[in-house]
Amino acid sequence: MVQDRTLPVFQAAAAQVSQDEGLRLYEDMVLGRYFEDKCAEMYYRGKMFGFVHLYNGQEAVSTGVIKAMRPDDYVCSTYRDHVHALSAGVPARNVMAELFGKETGISKGRGGSMHMFSKEHNLLGGFAFIGEGIPVALGAAFQSRYRRDALGDASADQVTAAFFGDGTTNNGQFFECLNMAALWKLPILFVVENNKWAIGMAHERATSQPEIYRKASVFGMPGYEVDGMDVLAVRDVAQAAVARARAGEGPTLIECLTYRFRGHSLADPDELRSQAEKEAWQARDPLSRFEAYLLEQNLADEAALKAVRDKITALVEESVEFAESSPEPDPSELRRYIFAEG
Amino acid sequence: MAETLLFNALRAATDEEMARDETVLVIGEDVGHYGGSYKVTKDLCKKYGDLRVLDTPIAENSFMGMAVGAAMTGLRPIVEGMNMGFLLLAFNQIANNAGMLRYTSGGNYEIPMVIRGPGGVGRQLGAEHSQRLEAYFQAVPGLKIVACSTPYNAKGLLKSAIRDRNPVLFFEHVLLYNLKEDLPDDEYLLPLDKAEVVRPGKDVTILTYSRMRHHVVQASKALEQKGFDPEIIDLISLKPIDYQTIGESIRKTHKVIIVEECMRTGGIAAEIIASINDRFFDELDAPVLRMSSQDIPTPYNGRLESLTIVQPKQIEEAVEKMMALRI
Numbered sequence: 001m002v003q004d005r006t007l008p009v010f011q012a013a014a015a016q017v018s019q020d021e022g023l024r025l026y027e028d029m030v031l032g033r034y035f036e037d038k039c040a041e042m043y044y045r046g047k048m049f050g051f052v053h054l055y056n057g058q059e060a061v062s063t064g065v066i067k068a069m070r071p072d073d074y075v076c077s078t079y080r081d082h083v084h085a086l087s088a089g090v091p092a093r094n095v096m097a098e099l100f101g102k103e104t105g106i107s108k109g110r111g112g113s114m115h116m117f118s119k120e121h122n123l124l125g126g127f128a129f130i131g132e133g134i135p136v137a138l139g140a141a142f143q144s145r146y147r148r149d150a151l152g153d154a155s156a157d158q159v160t161a162a163f164f165g166d167g168t169t170n171n172g173q174f175f176e177c178l179n180m181a182a183l184w185k186l187p188i189l190f191v192v193e194n195n196k197w198a199i200g201m202a203h204e205r206a207t208s209q210p211e212i213y214r215k216a217s218v219f220g221m222p223g224y225e226v227d228g229m230d231v232l233a234v235r236d237v238a239q240a241a242v243a244r245a246r247a248g249e250g251p252t253l254i255e256c257l258t259y260r261f262r263g264h265s266l267a268d269p270d271e272l273r274s275q276a277e278k279e280a281w282q283a284r285d286p287l288s289r290f291e292a293y294l295l296e297q298n299l300a301d302e303a304a305l306k307a308v309r310d311k312i313t314a315l316v317e318e319s320v321e322f323a324e325s326s327p328e329p330d331p332s333e334l335r336r337y338i339f340a341e342g
Numbered sequence: 343m344a345e346t347l348l349f350n351a352l353r354a355a356t357d358e359e360m361a362r363d364e365t366v367l368v369i370g371e372d373v374g375h376y377g378g379s380y381k382v383t384k385d386l387c388k389k390y391g392d393l394r395v396l397d398t399p400i401a402e403n404s405f406m407g408m409a410v411g412a413a414m415t416g417l418r419p420i421v422e423g424m425n426m427g428f429l430l431l432a433f434n435q436i437a438n439n440a441g442m443l444r445y446t447s448g449g450n451y452e453i454p455m456v457i458r459g460p461g462g463v464g465r466q467l468g469a470e471h472s473q474r475l476e477a478y479f480q481a482v483p484g485l486k487i488v489a490c491s492t493p494y495n496a497k498g499l500l501k502s503a504i505r506d507r508n509p510v511l512f513f514e515h516v517l518l519y520n521l522k523e524d525l526p527d528d529e530y531l532l533p534l535d536k537a538e539v540v541r542p543g544k545d546v547t548i549l550t551y552s553r554m555r556h557h558v559v560q561a562s563k564a565l566e567q568k569g570f571d572p573e574i575i576d577l578i579s580l581k582p583i584d585y586q587t588i589g590e591s592i593r594k595t596h597k598v599i600i601v602e603e604c605m606r607t608g609g610i611a612a613e614i615i616a617s618i619n620d621r622f623f624d625e626l627d628a629p630v631l632r633m634s635s636q637d638i639p640t641p642y643n644g645r646l647e648s649l650t651i652v653q654p655k656q657i658e659e660a661v662e663k664m665m666a667l668r669i
Contacts, residue, residue, distance in 0.1 A: 074415065108448025117447035124414060125447065132434055135404045139411020146417060150393040151364055176404035183399070337445045338484050340452035340507035 004280075005211070007257055008225050010233035017232060022299040023308060025067055025231055029059040029287050030312045032083035035092055036262075038316045039082065039099060043266050047324075048099040051128075052113045055083040057229075057261035060286035061193050062087045064234025065161055065254075068242055074160040076124040076137035079114035080193075084163055089121045092315055093322040102326035109329045110337065122158075130164065130198075131173035134190070137162035138177045141188035141251075148248070159245040161189040161238075167198025169212050178253065182219040187245035189238065190216075192255040193228065199264040200272045216253035228258030229284040232293070259284075349519040351493040352382045352458075355500035356420065358529070360390055363418065366504060367394045369409050370422030370459075379424050380460055380519050406432035406457070410439045413455040413509075420504060423459035426513060427473035440509040441484035456503045458512035462553055462603055463651050465517070469639035472647075474604040476513055480581050480613060487581035488534050489513040489552040493523040495578060498532030506534060513580075515553045537584035539591075543573035546664050547591040549614065550601040551577040554652060558601050561657035572661055580610055588614075589622055596627040597664050601652050606634035628667055631660055 017025070036054040043052055055062065058080075066075060066087035077084040085095050090106050098105025099113055107117050107126070115126035124140055127133040140160040147156030168174055169192060181188050192212050196203050204210050216223025222244075227233045234256055241252035259281035263270030294300040346354070360366045367390075368374075368383055374397040377384035387395035398405045402423070409419040423429045429436065440453055463472045476487055486508055490496035496514070503510040540555065541562060550558045555576045562572050573591050577583065592598060598618065600611035611632040618630055636650045 076411075105448070107446065107450065110448045111446045115446045117443075117450040119450045124411065124451075125443070127438075129434060129438060132407065132438060135407025135435060136411035136414065136439060138404070139408040139413070140415045141411075142408055143412045143415040143417050146367065146393055146412070150367075150391060172401075173404050173407070176399070176401035177408075179399060180401065180404065180408065337447075337449040339486075340444060340454075 005257060007227045008233070010227055010230055010236065017299070019299045022294050023304065025063050025235070026290055026294060026300070026305065027308045027312065028063040028067055028087055029231060029290065030309055031086055031092065031315070032059040032062055033287055034312050034316045035082060035086060035095070035319070038320060040262070040266060042099070042320065048101075048113065050112055051079065051265050051267065052099070053080040053265045054262045055080055055260070057281065057285070058193055058195060058258045059083065060231035060234050061191065061228050061256045061258055064231045065189065065191055065238040068235050068238040069159060069161060072122060073158050074122045074124055074137065074140040076133045076140065076160060076162045077116070077126060078130060078133055078164050078168070079126070079128055080165070081114065081116045081126045085116040085118065085123055088118070088123045090116065090118050090123060092319040096319040096323040097326050100323040100326070101328065102323055103329045104322070104326040108337070130168040131171040134162050134164060134168070134173050134177045137188060138181060138186065141181065141186040142184065144187050145184065157187070157246045159187045159189065159242050161191055163191045163193060165198060166192065166194040166196065166203045166212065167201065167206065169215070170206055178216065178219045178221065178251075181251040182221045185248065185250035187248070188251045189241045189245065190251060190253045192253065193258055194255055195258050195260045197260070197264070197273065199268065213253060213255035221251050221253055223253040223255065225255045225257065228256030229281070229286045229289065231286055231290050344524060345522050346493050346525045347519065348493040348496050348521045349380050349382050351497040351525060352500055352514070353384060353386070355497045355504070356383060357386060357389070359501055359504040360386070360394065365416060366418045366420065367396060368420045368422060369396045369398060369405055371398055371400060371424045373397060373422050378422065383422070402428050402431040403435050406435040407439060409455050410435060410443065410453055413453045414443070414451040418454045418504060420456040420458060423457065425471055426459045426461035426475050427470060429457065429459070429475060430473070436479065436485070436509075437482045441482040444484060452507050453509050454507045456500070456510050456512055458500070458514060460514045460516040460519070462515040462517065463635070463640055463647065466642055466644055466647060467516070468642050472640035474635070476511070476580050477604040477609045479511055480610065485509055485511055485581060486534055486579075487511045487513070488579050489577070491515070491518065491552050491555045491576055493521055494525060495532055495538065497525060498530050499534065499578065502531045502534050505531070510534065513552065517553055535579045535582055535584060537587040538576040538578050539573070539587065540576050541572065541574040543571040544594055545571045546573065546597040546599060546661055547588070547595045548572050548574050548599045548601060548657075548661070549577055549588065550574065551580060551610070552603060554601045554603050557652060557654045558657055561654040561661070564654070564658050565661055568662075570661060570665060577610075583614055583617065585617065585621060588618070592618070592622045592625045596625055598626070598630040599633065599660055599664060600630060601633045601657055603635055603651055605637050606632065607637050609634050628664065631664060633657065633660060
């Protein structure tokens with residue numbers, strides 16, 4: 001019943017990525033993977049609680065898009081936000097501390113897994129309700145356009161990327177925001193992480209037109225379908241979309257065909273997805289594919305790749321130590337941050 | 343400014359703040375070219391352009407969220423709800439994001455925005471255009487809520503709301519836009535968290551807000567004729583409630599009547615009475631009397647409609663009974 005779409009073919013050899021850049025992309029994906037694996041371990045050890053949604057398998061999307069952006073660009077995510085936060089530059093220790101509910105967490109322990117925010121890194125959240133971050137992202141993009149065109153600030157060319165899933169694309173806010181983004185030519189990327197499942201709801205069972213990228217043309221917006229397990233393919237499309245947005249040419253919809261290797265959350269028994277489906281997608285693991293690419297293109301050798309993995313292993317361990325040894329928020333500050341004072 | 347209609351007082355406040363601070367903008371349906379359905383933004387788009395007075399498509403939840411995102415990234419949006427009732431569609435963004443996002447982000451972001459527009463029971467506008475949302479939003483942490491009631495307080499409060507670093511729900515009333523009052527020429531701001539003593543008195547404390555203030559004042563004219571001396575307090579701030587002013591009054595009169603236009607169930611008065619219990623129980627000679635709208639959808643028929651809200655005559659009778667301690 002669940003038909004797999006033909007993945008678009010991307011000529012990776014034509015990607016022109018340098019050794020430095022290649023290793024940078026690889027490191028970001030390894031960080032995303034190892035961090036999430038550590039989260040699973042910590043959750044089962046009772047160090048973090050509640051709803052935790054892991055990103056394993058989707059690393060090419062976060063790395064491909066966010067590493068094609070500048071630090072002063074904006075990133076807006078969903079409840080599956082740990083890896084977006086990491087790609088956006090939030091230190092692993094502060095993401096882990098947030099998951100442990102500590103005062104040193106990026107949201108001061110007030111947000112948790114689903115609410116990663118960082119003003120310093122222009123990370124706009126972390127949202128529990130699907131779709132509710134898209135308008136917020138639209139607002140950041142609107143702000144860029146406003147500064148540039150209403151206030152005459154030529155340096156206001158920041159771009160915003162909004163990440164959300166296949167399930168969200170049936171929600172009103174998705175369509176309303178596509179309309180406004182196109183209408184006002186806002187500098188925004190709508191990045192759909194189509195991992196085929198919204199908890200236990202298969203995309204094709206919820207969606208009359210499952211090819212999400214086709215919905216962009218209705219709004220006069222370019223829409224692309226890309227192999228979401230190929231970091232260079234994602235990066236290529238993202239770079240073009242970012243350039244368009246920065247040049248004032250408006251929004252782009254990017255549908256990344258990807259897959260989550262774990263359940264919807266750590267509470268999901270993940271019984272509906274077939275073993276065959278999981279295996280087929282695991283065979284396309286973005287990390288293994290990119291390793292193979294780097295080796296084939298002589299951009300790295302096994303030693304260099306291992307060095308990256310060892311570095312990240314140590315980094316993730318350190319983030320756990322930091323989180324463990326960090327203080328809890330002070331109960332006397334229960335009511336702090338409700339309002340901005342002054 | 344001389345004699346000014348309330349909607350023009352709001353317009354002047356908006357214009358002054360937009361001139362003063364280039365990050366202030368207006369977002370809403372028909373606020374630009376149409377000038378606002380109650381003329382609050384008339385011609386402002388000619389002065390400030392289509393980006394600073396932004397006409398939106400009909401998508402309340404999304405443009406509300408867009409305003410949140412714009413506020414998080416440094417702008418100061420004023421969102422107009424064409425009718426505040428329409429903001430039921432924006433409840434997700436107002437509650438989850440405008441109200442709670444600062445806290446959930448551990449103080450990373452502030453959300454300086456104003457959400458304003460007309461609410462209240464009008465003249466036969468039907469149930470959906472006669473809504474009062476203040477009670478629904480009062481439980482959302484992180485929101486400030488004010489209700490203006492005169493041209494003077496409308497202007498001063500809106501300016502303060504625009505300058506506040508937090509989300510402010512600013513309730514206007516459909517039937518008060520044509521009130522006229524002399525306004526000062528000089529700039530003035532009013533605090534968002536202070537109630538207004540409309541008429542000092544010693545007999546009974548009457549707490550009210552928005553259009554009901556005018557019903558209470560009308561009732562007080564008749565009451566004065568009969569020798570009564572009510573103290574009328576316009577709450578102005580519905581969240582937080584100014585218990586300091588209320589307390590001073592209760593310590594004087596020891597009797598309280600609350601006259602509100604929201605529904606009786608779970609209304610503003612329900613909250614205030616519980617708090618008066620907590621804080622001032624020993625000062626009371628009698629239970630607090632609550633006069634609210636009926637818990638029904640507002641009917642179209644004019645006579646039925648007038649039965650759903652509190653009328654001046656009822657307020658008069660309530661004061662007489664309260665003074666005789668026959669409540």
